[in-house]
Amino acid sequence: MTELTVYIIDDDDDVRIALSRSLRRRGMTVAHFPDAQSFLDQVDADASGCLVLDYGMPDMDGLELQDYLVRQDSTLPIIFISGHGGIPESVRATKAGAIDFLEKPFDLSVLTDRIAVAWELGEKLRQQKARRLDLAEKRGRLTDREDEVLQYILRNPGRTTSKEIAAELNISPRTVEIHRGRIQLKVGVKTTIELYELFGRSP
The missing domain is CATH 3.40.50.2300 (Response regulator)
Structure with missing residues (x-):
């Protein structure tokens, strides 16, 4: 049916x-x-x-x-x-x-x-x-650290440079860039804006 x-x-x-x-x-x-x-x-x-x-x-x-x-x-x-x-x-x-x-x-x-x-x-x-x-499945692909980076981006859309994220999470900017790239690859987006649009308007 x-x-x-x-x-x-x-x-x-x-x-x-x-x-x-x-x-x-x-x-x-x-x-x-x-x-x-x-x-x-x-x-x-x-x-x-x-x-x-x-x-x-x-x-x-x-x-x-x-x-x-x-x-x-x-x-x-x-x-x-x-x-x-x-x-x-x-x-x-x-x-x-x-x-x-x-x-x-x-x-x-x-x-x-x-x-x-x-x-x-x-x-x-x-x-x-x-x-x-679909969003839960995409988010489930992330490691704990990648999800932590994602959460920070979603909570702070105006402060998402690698230096700002690194200072908050106490990791290096280069590590942030690696995590960000992996996040975008795993969930299928190319920019931080697309990342926010994907997860920031969850129903």
Whole structure:
């Protein structure tokens, strides 16, 4: 499932199936599940699309699934639907990043609007996570001393001459130049400005 998909989790068969049919009639790709575990068994936490999640389910309820996905650094946006969730539950869900907390019965047009918002947000989250992982991988190539030099450059963009860095780190300017060259080679940039642009605007 790589295309944008609406993943519906609801233990009420009638609600789940009716909602799936309605969204499919509107041209959406839908996959539905009767409980949280069957969803987790089949769908990646960074799947493309969004999750329409019932709050009140046995075993793992909606908020517990949300907590789990947050711990997994999931990029899948969540829209809660509920027949009996109250204000505390909706506040907790939205604070944890949910797009909305819709009370059943809800207007389908409201849900489709929220799905559009969720898809857009999900794409941004996936791009940001990919960038974080890429930067972490690049930074992982550095030695401890190279990373120390990099940290100084990022913290002090106005004081990045080899002499200034050497004085701060108590090493020679020539050693700084060697470290700087290795850093730039390992992360794939050619100048200090590019280095700052790469790491200084991490999401």
